[in-house]
Amino acid sequence: MNPNNLRYSKNHEWISIPNEKNQSYVGITFFAQNELGDIVYLDVDSSIIGKKLKIENTFGTIEAVKTVSDLFMPVSGLILEINKKLLSKPELINKNSYHEGWILRIKILHMKEYDQLMFSEEYQKYIQGSK
Template sequence: MDQNNLKYSKNHEWIGILELENELAYVGITYFAQKELGDIIYLDIDENIIGTKIKGGNVFGTIEAVKTVSDLFMPISGKILETNKKLISKPENIHANSYDEGWIIKIKVLYRKEYDLLMSFTEYKDYIGEENKK
């Protein structure tokens, strides 16, 4: 997925619309987030999450790196359709390409307006630039 066509959350998740007419999207973590985390060793996403509607900003799982565990947040409200089983068994693959094969969940977007309010790539670059200055 082209980073310029994605939307970004302040929690460092990206979302990319796959099918506009069906409001299907992939969600993953940004390159910045995976770089900050370091070596990713485990993704904890409950299999029972499939079919669940989760509000934007709520946690859908955790990601564990060698030195830390971080929550994974829904960038927008959505119904979980699928988890990336390849990543569940090999979470380190997020480092290979966090924007293509590194998607974590596939969702049905519930409120398109929430998607439209997320940051563009340019806005996200500015955001992480400011965050690095702190």
């Protein structure tokens, strides 16, 4: 269920393998969106584009029918893009959290932080332990 080509944070964000420019996509995991339920609103302020955020900084909130949850940076990064589709269709995160449901495109600032994130198998054990 958790793609092997991604890394995972303890806050249930995923990040893609960086390209040659250290650029990656960030989103929330299937587990996270499933726990939240039907997502109705995503609040990520466009003023963060071009800014550097540190690991575990909040970059927005996600609202489901019953709850609101903060979104955290899995690594320190320069914010390059917000997935504009999600602003009008946040339910894409429920439909496909690993593809169309990506939230940010970033440039990773410290690859050491990326290297410390969990692989798919580690993340699966982590979420099984939290149930």
